[in-house]
Amino acid sequence: MPIELLSPAEMGEADRIAISHGPFDGYALMRNAGAAVAAEVLRRFSGEKHINVLCGPGNNGGDGYVVARLLREAGCAVRVIAEGPPREGTDAALAARDCPLEAGPLSAFEPDAGSLVIDALYGAGLTRPLDREAARVAAACRNACARVVAVDLPSGISGDSGRAVGEAFEAMLTVTFFRLKPGHLLEPGRASCGEIVVADIGLPETVLEQIAPRTLVNLPALWLATYPRPTRQQYKYSRGHVAVFSGGPGSTGAARLSALAAARSGAGAVTVYSPGNALAVNAAHLTSIMLRRVDDPDAVRDALAVRSPDAFVLGPGFGLDRPVREWALAVLKASAGGVVVLDADGITSFRDRPEALFEAAKSSPLDLILTPHEGEFARLFPDLAADDGLSKLEKARGAAARSGAVVIFKGPDTVIASADGRAAINFNGTPWLATAGSGDVLAGIVAGLAAQKMPPFDAACAAVWMHAEAARRFGPGLIAEDLPGLMPQVLREILAIDPAL
Ligand SMILES: NC(=O)C1=CN([C@@H]2O[C@H](COP(=O)(O)OP(=O)(O)OC[C@H]3O[C@@H](n4cnc5c(N)ncnc54)[C@H](OP(=O)(O)O)[C@@H]3O)[C@@H](O)[C@H]2O)[C@@H](O)CC1
Numbered sequence: 244m245p246i247e248l249l250s251p252a253e254m255g256e257a258d259r260i261a262i263s264h265g266p267f268d269g270y271a272l273m274r275n276a277g278a279a280v281a282a283e284v285l286r287r288f289s290g291e292k293h294i295n296v297l298c299g300p301g302n303n304g305g306d307g308y309v310v311a312r313l314l315r316e317a318g319c320a321v322r323v324i325a326e327g328p329p330r331e332g333t334d335a336a337l338a339a340r341d342c343p344l345e346a347g348p349l350s351a352f353e354p355d356a357g358s359l360v361i362d363a364l365y366g367a368g369l370t371r372p373l374d375r376e377a378a379r380v381a382a383a384c385r386n387a388c389a390r391v392v393a394v395d396l397p398s399g400i401s402g403d404s405g406r407a408v409g410e411a412f413e414a415m416l417t418v419t420f421f422r423l424k425p426g427h428l429l430e431p432g433r434a435s436c437g438e439i440v441v442a443d444i445g446l447p448e449t450v451l452e453q454i455a456p457r458t459l460v461n462l463p464a465l466w467l468a469t470y471p472r473p474t475r476q477q478y479k480y481s482r483g484h485v486a487v488f489s490g491g492p493g494s495t496g497a498a499r500l501s502a503l504a505a506a507r508s509g510a511g512a513v514t515v516y517s518p519g520n521a522l523a524v525n526a527a528h529l530t531s532i533m534l535r536r537v538d539d540p541d542a543v544r545d546a547l548a549v550r551s552p553d554a555f556v557l558g559p560g561f562g563l564d565r566p567v568r569e570w571a572l573a574v575l576k577a578s579a580g581g582v583v584v585l586d587a588d589g590i591t592s593f594r595d596r597p598e599a600l601f602e603a604a605k606s607s608p609l610d611l612i613l614t615p616h617e618g619e620f621a622r623l624f625p626d627l628a629a630d631d632g633l634s635k636l637e638k639a640r641g642a643a644a645r646s647g648a649v650v651i652f653k654g655p656d657t658v659i660a661s662a663d664g665r666a667a668i669n670f671n672g673t674p675w676l677a678t679a680g681s682g683d684v685l686a687g688i689v690a691g692l693a694a695q696k697m698p699p700f701d702a703a704c705a706a707v708w709m710h711a712e713a714a715r716r717f718g719p720g721l722i723a724e725d726l727p728g729l730m731p732q733v734l735r736e737i738l739a740i741d742p743a744l
């Protein structure tokens with residue numbers, strides 16, 4: 244799957260550039276799009292005799308008329324249902340002219356139970372909520388358990404944000420063209436799309452040179468080039484050293500999960516910085532991971548003076564009874580470089596003064612990576628969180644620009660954003676990850692990869708993907724303790740390309 248994501252506006256631009264360079268004009272692209280959808284329908288539903296094709300007034304509807312014609316030519320009984328005729332002089336009007344089927348009105352359409360419905364009402368051009376009739380049909384299709392194949396996007400889903408702008412269709416298959424849009428990956432769009440197929444309709448790859456997309460699908464192709472590969476010359480500290488701050492005696496497990504995940508992700512050395520009163524419990528559970536007593540922010544400076552780690556994890560299980568903020572600021576001031584992953588309590592501790600964190604991070608040689616879930620995001624960026632006009636992608640981008648950090652905005656559709664404007668939406672998320680301690684493991688993987696000198700944005704993207712990949716492999720019954728142990732097989736697959744290892 245290609246890694247570039249295009250917004251509906253960028254897709255329109257790609258369309259214009261392609262048409263101006265030829266060889267395909269707009270109607271030829273539409274015929275290719277319709278043919279791609281018809282082929283998927285025929286491949287999956289070969290025995291299907293009755294197919295309903297819902298056509299809107301724009302080019303999405305135009306694709307629908309092409310699909311209807313091709314399915315009819317293939318011997319299916321096809322019914323076209325239209326929400327008004329296409330505008331004169333458009334490609335959609337040409338497609339409607341070439342379709343031999345007479346369209347019935349949407350107002351008379353009532354789907355039979357389990358019927359096959361091609362949704363070509365609205366795609367990239369959706370500008371407002373579905374009107375009364377289209378909304379009624381979307382709900383009727385859901386109630387009738389109709390099998391919906393969406394053309395480009397399920398109607399009602401925004402290609403920019405993935406939001407349902409009011410009522411929306413729920414598809415079992417969505418066939419889109421050239422590149423995915425953010426709305427295919429952001430929830431609830433992702434769930435509404437069902438299976439997604441990206442069809443080649445003849446747009447040349449070169450159109451991307453002019454558009455230079457800044458939004459990407461988080462797949463290995465995005466970060467494989469910077470993925471750490473150990474060399475024979477390395478020793479444990481040069482492979483990367485991670486320090487994880489432990490909570491007090493009653494909450495040490497989160498730090499150990501992060502530490503183990505960092506080690507399993509390839510960091511050569513991991514140290515848990517523990518308060519004196521939790522040393523015994525940490526020591527009882529750690530073997531290859533080192534332990535060092537660090538009781539207060541001043542002791543952080545002393546520890547760094549002895550050996551400064553390449554990456555830190557601060558927050559998991561740390562507790563808010565100790566001034567986490569002071570610890571974070573001490574790390575940002577004392578370290579000579581590397582990365583600090585601020586998670587959980589580390590994020591919450593800055594809820595009253597987020598600017599203090601952003602200022603300290605901007606003047607620190609350390610790179611900051613923030614890993615908020617929705618609640619934590621709202622504590623650091625309350626205005627962005629409350630702005631319903633912004634998509635999750637825009638919120639994450641805004642947060643990265645403001646904080647100067649790489650922001651991993653977690654959820655079923657995790658978005659990773661960098662202050663330089665790049666953003667990636669994760670592709671392989673799984674509900675099995677919604678389990679206690681899973682975030683602690685993610686923070687550890689991020690730190691483990693960053694300690695190995697993977698650039699912070701790449702490390703964040705790779706960690707999110709690996710974390711989900713491990714969870715997918717385990718599946719039902721997963722608990723966070725299982726995740727670090729699954730890393731070796733995920734790593735092996737990523738590194739499989741290099742036979743020297
Ligand atoms: N890019 C590509 O590579 C290719 C793209 N192709 C296809 O083109 C599609 C995009 O076409 P599109 O721009 O014409 O938009 P589309 O989704 O048909 O809707 C626009 C129309 O709907 C109307 N309208 C909007 N919302 C409404 C609502 N809620 N309720 C009622 N009306 C509403 C809107 O009216 P207006 O807002 O202008 O008043 C306008 O008339 C794309 O999804 C793909 O399928 C392929 O053919 C070829 C290659």
Ligand SMILES: [K+]
Nearest residue numbers: 362365396398
């Ligand atoms: K559609």
